[in-house]
Each structure stands twice: as C-alpha cells, then as structure tokens.
Amino acid sequence: MAAIVAVGAGCGGPSADLYVLERSGSIPGAKLTMVVGDGGTVRCNGGEEHQISSAQLIDARAIVGELSGDEQEPGPARQSLNLEPGEDPILRYSVRSEFGTVAFSDSSRPQPPVFFKLAKLTRELAKNVCGLAR
Numbered sequence: 001m002a003a004i005v006a007v008g009a010g011c012g013g014p015s016a017d018l019y020v021l022e023r024s025g026s027i028p029g030a031k032l033t034m035v036v037g038d039g040g041t042v043r044c045n046g047g048e049e050h051q052i053s054s055a056q057l058i059d060a061r062a063i064v065g066e067l068s069g070d071e072q073e074p075g076p077a078r079q080s081l082n083l084e085p086g087e088d089p090i091l092r093y094s095v096r097s098e099f100g101t102v103a104f105s106d107s108s109r110p111q112p113p114v115f116f117k118l119a120k121l122t123r124e125l126a127k128n129v130c131g132l133a134r
Contacts, residue, residue: 015039018064018097021122025091029134032126036060044130052129059121066114068099076102076112083108093119 015038023032035043040057043049052060069075077100085092086107094103095118104115126132 015041016098018060019067020096021118022094023091023122025089027090027134029132030091032122032132032134034122034125034130036125042125042129044126044132047130050129052125056121056125056129059117063114063118063121064097064099066112066117067095067097067102075099076114081112083111091119093122 018036018038021032021034021036023034024030031045033045036052037043037049038057038061040052040054041049042052065075067075067077069078077095077097080100081102081104083104085105086109089105089107092103092105093115094101102115104111106119108115123134126134
C-alpha cells in the first residue's frame with residue numbers, strides 16, 4: 001500500500017493524504033490503488049493527480065471522520081475493523097488513514113453505513129475523475 005504523506009499543508013507544500021484505498025476483486029478493472037488528498041486531489045493507480053470537486057472533498061472528509069469516530073466512540077478505523085467476505089464477494093477494499101485500517105468486501109455483513117459511502121465515492125472518483133472503467 002502506498003505510504004500516507006504526513007507533510008503539512010504549509011505554504012506551497014503538498015497536502016496530507018486523507019486515505020489510501022486498495023481495491024481488488026474478481027471482475028475486470030477491480031484492481032485499484034487510490035490516494036485521496038486533503039487538498040482536493042485524487043491519484044489512481046499511481047497516475048496523475050486530478051482535482052476533485054468541493055462536494056467530493058467534503059464527502060471524503062466526512063467518510064474519514066466516520067471511519068475515525070473519536071476516543072469516546074471509536075469508529076471502524078480506530079477499531080481496525082476487518083470484516084470477512086460474505087457469500088460470492090466481487091470487490092474487496094482495504095482503507096488506511098491516520099486513524100487506522102479497515103478491510104471489507106461488498107458482501108461482508110454487517111457493514112457500517114460508512115463502508116457503503118466509501119464504496120460509492122470510490123466508484124465515482126475512479127470513473128468520473130480518473131477516467132477508469134470501474
């Protein structure tokens with residue numbers, strides 16, 4: 001998995017990464033490495049950085065917040081939640097942020113709602129921003 005950039009967003013410096021996502025699966029185009037930056041960028045499979053919309057950045061930040069939770073109510077990342085695949089999985093995800101790592105498949109049950117949001121945003125960014133098929 002790609003390393004998370006821990007550089008501050010000072011004058012002209014690169015912004016920190018919100019998360020690094022690895023996706024694999026049994027269908028063509030499933031393999032994906034996605035790095036979502038807090039400065040409003042995404043990089044897919046080591047390619048060029050692309051700007052994402054303000055709405056997509058807000059969604060990405062909200063997803064990281066839900067994955068993190070807080071010390072009183074830790075989210076899935078702070079708990080290092082790793083869900084086993086259910087019956088007939090197609091896609092498998094592993095997501096690392098500064099708060100920890102989660103792993104799940106599209107068929108894992110029960111999934112917290114944030115996993116569905118993450119899968120949806122991943123598909124949107126991969127297709128509409130990075131220009132990938134899936």
